Amino acid sequence: MLRERPSSFSTAEDIMNTVSGLFSARVLLTAHELGVFEVLDRGPQSPAKVAMAIGSDPRATDRLLNALVALGLIEKKDGLLTNGPIASMHLVPEKPGFLAGLSHTAHLWESWSTLTQAVKTGKCMERPAVNDAGSAWLSSFIAAMHWRAVRQAPRVVPLVDVPENGRVLDVGGGSGAYSAEFARRGKNVRAVVFDLPNVLPLTRSYLEREGVSHLVDTVPGDYLTDNFPAGFDVVFLSAIIHSNPPEANVRLFERCAAALAPGGVLVVQDFIMEPSRTAPIFGAFFALNMLVGTCGGDTFTENEVAEWMREAGLDPGALSDTGVGTGLMIGKKPAE
Structure with missing residues (x-):
């Protein structure tokens, strides 16, 4: 709402819980950028097959997939992985509920990583204007704005x-x-x-x-x-x-x-x-x-x-x- 304020921080744990939220966000965005959910939409897959499909390191991919299971976004049974219901609905391209604007959120991660320097200098990171931006960036930006x-x-x-x-x-x-x-x-x-x-x-x-x-x-x-x-x-x-x-x-x-x-x-x-x-x-x-x-x-x-x-x-x-x-x-x- 227009005037809402957050609940105050009252413990050290409140602070650490806020900061550690970056882990969940980064795991989700990385899986999105690599196309993990699209691969899992084809049916149950082993970690090795997922790694092969997205062109990534098998051991590192296994760690990413385990984190996605821990988040409840994907499911693991008998060593095979599938999308959970929410991931299947909102994280698979071409599905009606797909959150196409997630790629824009990944771009925001890059720009927000410059916040410390921006506060020190008062200057933004140089980037192309919208009329000079590439089609992939523009499509994800418009998709994010459209969703809202x-x-x-x-x-x-x-x-x-x-x-x-x-x-x-x-x-x-x-x-x-x-x-x-x-x-x-x-x-x-x-x-x-x-x-x-x-x-x-x-x-x-x-x-x-x-x-x-x-x-x-x-x-x-x-x-x-x-x-x-x-x-x-x-x-x-x-x-x-x-x-x-x-x-x-x-x-x-x-x-x-x-x-x-x-x-x-x-x-x-x-x-x-x-x-x-x-x-x-x-x-x-x-x-x-x-x-x-x-x-x-x-x-x-x-x-x-x-x-x-x-x-x-x-x-x-x-x-x-x-x-x-x-x-x-x-x-x-x-x-x-």
Whole structure:
């Protein structure tokens, strides 16, 4: 939830239990990266056969498999290994419940490993921009964002009033999950996903899968530099502002305001922080994720977002709790 705080650490064991959580996470991610669950989906396998299939050292692979058994993700009987029910459902590629975004989590492991250096220097690790990223990285990133968005959209979209025959601009919309929800719920609502040229083929694939490609258009561009089409009733920014430094968000809000029809609204969903910047807890963590993953990104407070809206000529409303761990703020453009 938006304001939830963690239970406090009360013993040395609490601290050590938190730190040792890295073991389970790393075992799972390594098995995912090596394709262990995909191999075990073919039927019971010996450790030696698994090692041969994934091209790994047999003795080391046996240790990894034993750890997966200990975690309860795979099962071992008479020396043969199979996926457990949860692994079979969520960790095997091509299954309907597959967590395709796990590869993005593995990428996050790499960037979070630079946190100590980032805190010392205040600088992020150099990495390609999204429009220069390879297809594997991009696919895993969009998949991770889509997994979260399809679960949040049914809770978030009803909080936004879209008029009949309304138009929604989904800036940096990625998979188009929110655009799809706006189009499905609204009365003759059409949406436009504005995103980078290398993202939009993925967007169209997701929209076709959802059966809403006829209701959602795509427009290529860079939201940091390009102007948007005009005449929209809603401009939607979900999980966008945390990637940018404040000055970039000021310019972004100005272009969003220009894209609105008179009386239209800019809707911002993000980890919007309390003045102390210590809650919500995931927002505090995510500020560090932006430290290691972007050059200038951060999580921002309600007052900061409201001020950017005012600078863009919009009238900001109060912060709302979406019920999915994020905050929602709406800024209205004056009617002419």
